[in-house]
Amino acid sequence: MDITAKQIGSTTVVSIVGSVDALTAEQVTRFMNAELGKGNKQIVGDLSQVDFISSAGLRAILVTLKDSRQQGGDLRLAAAQTGVEKVLKMSGFTNILKTYPTVDEAVASFGA
Amino acid sequence: MTETHQIARAAERESLAGFRDLIESACKQHPAVDDAIRYDLKLAVDEACTNIIAHGYAGMNPGSIILTLELDERQVVMTITDFGHAFEPSEAPMPDVAAGLEDQPTGGFGLFLIYQTMDEVRYETDEDGNRLTLVKRLRPLETA
Numbered sequence: 001m002d003i004t005a006k007q008i009g010s011t012t013v014v015s016i017v018g019s020v021d022a023l024t025a026e027q028v029t030r031f032m033n034a035e036l037g038k039g040n041k042q043i044v045g046d047l048s049q050v051d052f053i054s055s056a057g058l059r060a061i062l063v064t065l066k067d068s069r070q071q072g073g074d075l076r077l078a079a080a081q082t083g084v085e086k087v088l089k090m091s092g093f094t095n096i097l098k099t100y101p102t103v104d105e106a107v108a109s110f111g112a
Numbered sequence: 113m114t115e116t117h118q119i120a121r122a123a124e125r126e127s128l129a130g131f132r133d134l135i136e137s138a139c140k141q142h143p144a145v146d147d148a149i150r151y152d153l154k155l156a157v158d159e160a161c162t163n164i165i166a167h168g169y170a171g172m173n174p175g176s177i178i179l180t181l182e183l184d185e186r187q188v189v190m191t192i193t194d195f196g197h198a199f200e201p202s203e204a205p206m207p208d209v210a211a212g213l214e215d216q217p218t219g220g221f222g223l224f225l226i227y228q229t230m231d232e233v234r235y236e237t238d239e240d241g242n243r244l245t246l247v248k249r250l251r252p253l254e255t256a
Contacts, residue, residue: 012117019129019132021125021128021132021158021162022125022128022158022162022165022166023125023126023128023129038159043203052125052132052151052154052155052158054158054159054162054222054225055162055221055222055224055225056162056222058221059221080149080203082148083147083155083240084145086148086151087155087225088226090209090228090229091207091209091221091225092209092210092211095210
């Protein structure tokens, strides 16, 4: 799994490539935490290249979501593939965070 | 016709991708297993193996996990065998997916996702190890 961050205005787009399972979820949590530590609290998670996510990945999302909101920011997700989208829905995550069909729309939602 | 595939891997997080890869390659040619079903199968096995890795061999020397996949026209049966501590899935707590953010637990989703995606979940334990059987039906049952 690879993970990169790109700054667009005041929003940080974090793109994840590969599978987010119990092995790789920790990397996501640490990476997101490092971005929050730099003051980048408006985060878009670009899931367009994530082919698999398990509950370990959901936990990483939840931790980042709570931390970003505590800092007055937010984590919003974009471009999830069908399988990943289904997991987010099944677990109720689509009720507690905002998801967008594209990265551009998610970035625009922050008013960047 | 039933097709059987089996792999054994060490009970460690590095093995998870290998279990998912077996499902991917075994099901790819199967006409009744679409992308959505293939994802469900990979998710259920990943969650079950993650639980075994985290809890099944706690305090013991890490052992192995054996995944057996049996495919036919009607169903996919996945059997996950381990030799660690026994675990009763029906007694484990389930998350409240309707809860708000503050009440959202950070664990417990794995088993919930297994029950959400599989049609049948069975667990047996004896001197030959612990066996979790996950069944996904490929066609709806015919109504009588």
